[in-house]
Amino acid sequence: MGNISDLEALLRPPAMEMPDYPPKAITLASGEVMVVRQVAREEVPTLLEAIYPLLLVERDFYDVVGARLFGELLAYKRFRVKDEYVLAGLIDGVLAGMVNGRLVNEKTGMSYHTLTIRRGLRVGSHLFAAKMEYHIEHCQQEEVLIVAESPIGFRRWMIEYPLEKRFEVQHELGGVPSWVLPKDTYYAAKPRLVSGRRPISEELMKSAQTILLPRQETVVRQVAGEKEG
Amino acid sequence: MSMKVTGMKCSSCGTVSYPTHAVCPSCRNETFETVVIEGEGKVLTYTDVYALAVEYETRYLRLAIVELDDGVRVTGHLLADKPKLGMRVKTTIGTVREMAEGAIQGLQFVAV
Amino acid sequence: MKSVYIAGAGMTRFGRSEWPLMQLASVASLAALKHANLGGVPVDGVVVANMGAARINRQTALGSALVDQLALYPAAAESVENGPASGASAVKVGFQAIASGMADVVLVTGVERMRVVNGMEGTDFVASLSHPIAEYIYGVTLPSLAGLFARLFMEKHGVERKHLAMVAIKNHANAAKNPYAHIQQTITMEGILTLPEAVVNNPPIAEPLHMFDCCPVSDGAASLVLVSQEVAAKLKGPKVRLAGMGQATDTHTVHERKDPTDLKSVRIAAEQAFRRAGLKPEDVDVAELHDAFTILEIAESEASGFFPRGEGHKALERGDTQLGGRLPINPSGGLKAKGHPVGATGVAQLVELTWQLRGECGERQVKDAKIAYACNFGGFGNNVVASVLQREA
Numbered sequence: 001m002g003n004i005s006d007l008e009a010l011l012r013p014p015a016m017e018m019p020d021y022p023p024k025a026i027t028l029a030s031g032e033v034m035v036v037r038q039v040a041r042e043e044v045p046t047l048l049e050a051i052y053p054l055l056l057v058e059r060d061f062y063d064v065v066g067a068r069l070f071g072e073l074l075a076y077k078r079f080r081v082k083d084e085y086v087l088a089g090l091i092d093g094v095l096a097g098m099v100n101g102r103l104v105n106e107k108t109g110m111s112y113h114t115l116t117i118r119r120g121l122r123v124g125s126h127l128f129a130a131k132m133e134y135h136i137e138h139c140q141q142e143e144v145l146i147v148a149e150s151p152i153g154f155r156r157w158m159i160e161y162p163l164e165k166r167f168e169v170q171h172e173l174g175g176v177p178s179w180v181l182p183k184d185t186y187y188a189a190k191p192r193l194v195s196g197r198r199p200i201s202e203e204l205m206k207s208a209q210t211i212l213l214p215r216q217e218t219v220v221r222q223v224a225g226e227k228e229g
Numbered sequence: 230m231s232m233k234v235t236g237m238k239c240s241s242c243g244t245v246s247y248p249t250h251a252v253c254p255s256c257r258n259e260t261f262e263t264v265v266i267e268g269e270g271k272v273l274t275y276t277d278v279y280a281l282a283v284e285y286e287t288r289y290l291r292l293a294i295v296e297l298d299d300g301v302r303v304t305g306h307l308l309a310d311k312p313k314l315g316m317r318v319k320t321t322i323g324t325v326r327e328m329a330e331g332a333i334q335g336l337q338f339v340a341v
Numbered sequence: 342m343k344s345v346y347i348a349g350a351g352m353t354r355f356g357r358s359e360w361p362l363m364q365l366a367s368v369a370s371l372a373a374l375k376h377a378n379l380g381g382v383p384v385d386g387v388v389v390a391n392m393g394a395a396r397i398n399r400q401t402a403l404g405s406a407l408v409d410q411l412a413l414y415p416a417a418a419e420s421v422e423n424g425p426a427s428g429a430s431a432v433k434v435g436f437q438a439i440a441s442g443m444a445d446v447v448l449v450t451g452v453e454r455m456r457v458v459n460g461m462e463g464t465d466f467v468a469s470l471s472h473p474i475a476e477y478i479y480g481v482t483l484p485s486l487a488g489l490f491a492r493l494f495m496e497k498h499g500v501e502r503k504h505l506a507m508v509a510i511k512n513h514a515n516a517a518k519n520p521y522a523h524i525q526q527t528i529t530m531e532g533i534l535t536l537p538e539a540v541v542n543n544p545p546i547a548e549p550l551h552m553f554d555c556c557p558v559s560d561g562a563a564s565l566v567l568v569s570q571e572v573a574a575k576l577k578g579p580k581v582r583l584a585g586m587g588q589a590t591d592t593h594t595v596h597e598r599k600d601p602t603d604l605k606s607v608r609i610a611a612e613q614a615f616r617r618a619g620l621k622p623e624d625v626d627v628a629e630l631h632d633a634f635t636i637l638e639i640a641e642s643e644a645s646g647f648f649p650r651g652e653g654h655k656a657l658e659r660g661d662t663q664l665g666g667r668l669p670i671n672p673s674g675g676l677k678a679k680g681h682p683v684g685a686t687g688v689a690q691l692v693e694l695t696w697q698l699r700g701e702c703g704e705r706q707v708k709d710a711k712i713a714y715a716c717n718f719g720g721f722g723n724n725v726v727a728s729v730l731q732r733e734a
Binding site for chain 2 (some may be wrong): 459460461462464465468472474475476478479480481482484485488489490491492493496544545546547548549550555592593594595596597601
């Protein structure tokens, strides 16, 4: 028993103190309210279920994003990533998208993935912004390292914020030369990219307590934006 | 800068056209002399456009239509921090697009 | 000139499609042919409208390709590329073939498959219709021309961003009632304009135009079966006559127009179409306008003759252009929300109007619609095709 614990303790990366992400509410273009909140380890299986149908969708690198995110979430659940966090966007409890990342050290954060399930309402932009907000404002970090598998997604962040090159650093997602969002750039971009209200009402928080999944067969279609004709 | 933006002046009715046409839009004459398009004028309208072709590595471009004092209108890049309808500007030449074949020079407008 | 009737109309759902170009075209065509129910009457001609296949899908001579798909040999076949007005231009080619007596049945299909390239490439491809020396090299894109136009138009006529938002909200709501529409999502004034979140929800695209002022990039196809009066007389089903078409051009660059806010080409094309139909704008019960950008719905509603200059936004405010209003505009959702597969758009507008005049539009049906109007706006207003349709008993 003690031996297993010791071994497990050895296998688990040492953890830093991480602040909670205070939940916020964002009213979307549709008038629907999206709650952005932290995802607990025990909720990971629900997210995995949402990602699973994407693992073989080649378009826009959903397979790579999906598979990596799947692995990152599993590793988060089972303590195999150092200082990872996961945020989800929920509309009436239904999963609209998710983002994750981790703290490299006290000063530097690393963004992992952004996956949007509900399309056409800037859910991805809101969630990516929430992730930057978490690193810079809540974890008080100086910078966030960022890359992306999909050229379009990446170009969007790069230009929208805009990001700076930090090519001497290999990002953990495939060793790709990294880009960085420094604190000052974040604060300059904040008025046009970061939104939401706090604190959120008890009622709203209750609606977001359990993560619900959209209908499974519609996930691929929604995420990849495909229609049959 | 040696590059100039040019239009045409109709050798019959004197109308200046920019861009050029094979036939004068005013009198249908077919002979012209080349004229340089430059000078001062006012901003007729402008926009900050974010929907850009892939080669622009900038968040947005500020485009304007300017009416030069001789009445000729031109489209180009507005290099002004606080654009306003009707503001006075003058033309200059600068890089307006980086394409596979190299940097393209064109009209830019600066406040006077 | 002989009379021309629309015997059938069909389309694919607009959106992002996995189907190859010719499958999109075939599915829409077969739907229109089935709708027309021609019996044994042969198709004499096929006209395909498309803007980008040569560049984006590496396919040309689409008319011949569609004849082959549908095994309609030896029907005559043409392809029409006329920028964003390709669709209605192709309809005009079919119209002329029947009006002249050269054909009795012409299938007109518009198709575009542009989601295979990324948004920036798509934007750049459509921008290639701008003037190569005086516009394109400056990074001019269609949204930027719309932004330049909108700033001037809004300043001149007191149009505000809330008016543009009203167009978007209306057209999204209409599209939610249209199973063929690309966007099935209603939006709110709070979400896109008045709440602090709207800054993120609705980012600028070409100021003063924002994301929800612009149409999406779509794949899709739409198809019409045009027939002569002799053939129409033999068919069952309601008779919809293509009563009049008009077309006008304007300067290639936007800056060369004396008053860039005056959509002269729309005005002239509409006047021609109404004159040829023997009808007036006041007679129209339902219209489909080319709202690639919200500002264009307002501007075209004036230039087409429905409202006095500078008063389109007031009509919008009054609710005149909503479903149930005096003149519903874009019951299909318009380009704004139904989607804009460029070459298909002009045909799709007439598909919607044909269905409207036949009373087949379900939840978005304009009650007792007898006369309909469409404006297919090419270039940025340098080539416009207008059409008037009339339901006969």
